[in-house]
Amino acid sequence: MKRFTWRLQRVLDIRTKEEQKKTAELLEITDKLLAARSEMLIKRKLLENIIIDLNAQSPKKRLAKQEFFLAYSYASNEQIKNLKEKICHLETQQKDKIMDVMKARRSKEGLERLRNEAKTQYIKEQEKYEQKELDDRATVSFVRDPRS
Numbered sequence: 001m002k003r004f005t006w007r008l009q010r011v012l013d014i015r016t017k018e019e020q021k022k023t024a025e026l027l028e029i030t031d032k033l034l035a036a037r038s039e040m041l042i043k044r045k046l047l048e049n050i051i052i053d054l055n056a057q058s059p060k061k062r063l064a065k066q067e068f069f070l071a072y073s074y075a076s077n078e079q080i081k082n083l084k085e086k087i088c089h090l091e092t093q094q095k096d097k098i099m100d101v102m103k104a105r106r107s108k109e110g111l112e113r114l115r116n117e118a119k120t121q122y123i124k125e126q127e128k129y130e131q132k133e134l135d136d137r138a139t140v141s142f143v144r145d146p147r148s
Contacts, residue, residue, distance in 0.1 A: 004122050012111040019104040026097040033090040040083040047076055 050069055054062050
């Protein structure tokens with residue numbers, strides 16, 4: 001039996017590699033997003049802890065530290081704001097990349113389905129051809145058999 005070859009196999013291979021590449025890019029964006037979210041949460045938690053510590057102190061001691069905290073918190077709030085913007089941007093990139101991955105996956109799956117159909121058709125044709133060959137051999141051997 002001849003080996004099955006499909007004309008579009010190279011296209012399928014390229015689509016598979018494209019999907020893998022886009023999936024890797026999606027994972028990279030997701031990692032960046034996770035890092036930005038955790039950094040923002042850490043900064044928020046740090047500010048909350050400082051506020052709790054300030055509230056626990058007596059008013060006389062708290063006044064000097066509160067002034068320092070207000071200056072520090074302004075810079076921290078700016079960093080948190082920048083992180084929120086970065087997270088928003090990364091979420092948009094992530095959604096776009098998810099759509100790209102899904103599009104590439106659908107394209108690849110469509111080609112795989114076509115390949116499977118072509119292979120099934122090829123196998124059926126080969127089986128018919130082999131059966132015809134066997135029938136021809138049986139007919140020839142029956143006709144040549146001197147006992148009949």
